[in-house]
Amino acid sequence: MRAAVCPGYGAPEVVHIEQRPAPSVEPGQVRVRVNAAAVNFPDVLLIANEYQVSVPPPFVPGSEFAGVVVETAAEGFRVGDRVTGTGMYGAFAEEVVVPAASLSPTPDGIDDRTAAAFGVAYRTAYHTLRSMARVQPGDTLVVLGAGGGVGLAAVQLGVLLGASVTAVASTDEKLEAASSYGATHVVNHRSGKLRDALRGAVPDGAHAVVDPVGGELAEPALRSLRRGGRFVTVGYASGVIPRIPLNLVLVKGIHVLGFHFQDVPADEFDRNETELREHLVGGRIRPHVGAVYPLEETVQALRHVADGRAVGKVLIDLT
Numbered sequence: 001m002r003a004a005v006c007p008g009y010g011a012p013e014v015v016h017i018e019q020r021p022a023p024s025v026e027p028g029q030v031r032v033r034v035n036a037a038a039v040n041f042p043d044v045l046l047i048a049n050e051y052q053v054s055v056p057p058p059f060v061p062g063s064e065f066a067g068v069v070v071e072t073a074a075e076g077f078r079v080g081d082r083v084t085g086t087g088m089y090g091a092f093a094e095e096v097v098v099p100a101a102s103l104s105p106t107p108d109g110i111d112d113r114t115a116a117a118f119g120v121a122y123r124t125a126y127h128t129l130r131s132m133a134r135v136q137p138g139d140t141l142v143v144l145g146a147g148g149g150v151g152l153a154a155v156q157l158g159v160l161l162g163a164s165v166t167a168v169a170s171t172d173e174k175l176e177a178a179s180s181y182g183a184t185h186v187v188n189h190r191s192g193k194l195r196d197a198l199r200g201a202v203p204d205g206a207h208a209v210v211d212p213v214g215g216e217l218a219e220p221a222l223r224s225l226r227r228g229g230r231f232v233t234v235g236y237a238s239g240v241i242p243r244i245p246l247n248l249v250l251v252k253g254i255h256v257l258g259f260h261f262q263d264v265p266a267d268e269f270d271r272n273e274t275e276l277r278e279h280l281v282g283g284r285i286r287p288h289v290g291a292v293y294p295l296e297e298t299v300q301a302l303r304h305v306a307d308g309r310a311v312g313k314v315l316i317d318l319t
Contacts, residue, residue: 003093004298004316007058009049012302015061017295023090023097030100031071032083036116037091038064039314040149041237044306046089055089061302062091062316066106066115074100082106084115092298094318107281117149117287117313118280124234124259125153125210126276129161131264132232132257133208137162140206142198142221145213145237146183147174149313154210156181156285163208166201168194168217170308177288177311195220210234218242222254230255237308288312 003020025031043061045051066084069077077083077100085103090096106115129135141158145151146167152174158165159182166185167178175186185201187194194217198206205226211218215238222231222244231254236242249256264272279285290311293301295318304314 001094003060006047025073032067033070034065034067035112037062037316038116039301060090060093065091066112121149121153128259131268139163142166142206142209144168144211146178150212198224215240234259
């Protein structure tokens with residue numbers, strides 16, 4: 001099979017395409033013919049060995065995919081089933097073998113590109129909004145990194161949940177996308193002081209902030225919260241982990257939370273998953289796919305994400 005391979009740690013340019021033997025299927029696993037794979041920022045970090053876990057090279061990067069089952073050694077799936085799945089690595093290849101538990105059926109009427117673009121970003125955003133930020137109709141919500149995969153998903157879902165969303169991003173193109181999905185206010189943080197811009201956008205203070213970026217944007221966003229507001233840190237796409245003055249947390253009674261799937265209470269997790277799937281199947285949300293590359297251009301796809309140019313999701317097409 002053809003696969004994108006990371007032979008050693010480094011920049012995206014170390015990745016190359018080669019022929020590799022198809023991985024064997026062990027009990028409890030399923031082989032999937034990959035039709036579409038999504039590029040996520042952690043893929044870039046894994047290749048650079050800058051993620052919180054290391055994968056020994058050589059390895060096939062890629063953590064999110066959609067395709068068709070071609071072999072199974074597990075209950076619950078049959079050859080020919082359309083599925084979407086996640087894993088730490090392996091998706092940037094014509095075939096991937098994963099535990100059955102990491103797969104979900106692709107809903108009828110949802111194409112593989114949509115399925116590949118949907119899973120990680122939208123599940124992260126929805127669980128964050130529902131169970132961490134606890135967004136309610138009428139709330140004001142600030143979303144940092146609002147042009148990226150998780151950020152743009154949070155904009156769409158925040159609007160769907162009834163919030164007034166202020167989208168913060170680095171380019172007008174990203175802000176145009178956020179506006180098209182219902183953001184009430186948009187802020188280009190490169191155009192001036194973010195603290196002043198947020199004071200104008202949410203003069204009474206925000207109920208919640210979702211931050212997948214970190215870096216220098218975190219503190220002014222936190223300052224924009226009203227008393228008792230919730231600040232949810234999701235990731236650090238900026239590459240910089242922020243240092244928050246704790247006196248702000250004390251004085252304003254702010255709640256600072258970190259998002260992990262395993263921290264969502266089981267009953268809420270099931271509720272969130274059901275609601276999100278219903279929103280997708282019902283056509284109330286659709287992932288924004290900003291760029292699609294063939295497998296041969298995996299390096300360009302990774303560089304697109306690494307450089308912060310992605311608007312919504314970046315995909316690799318393997319059909």
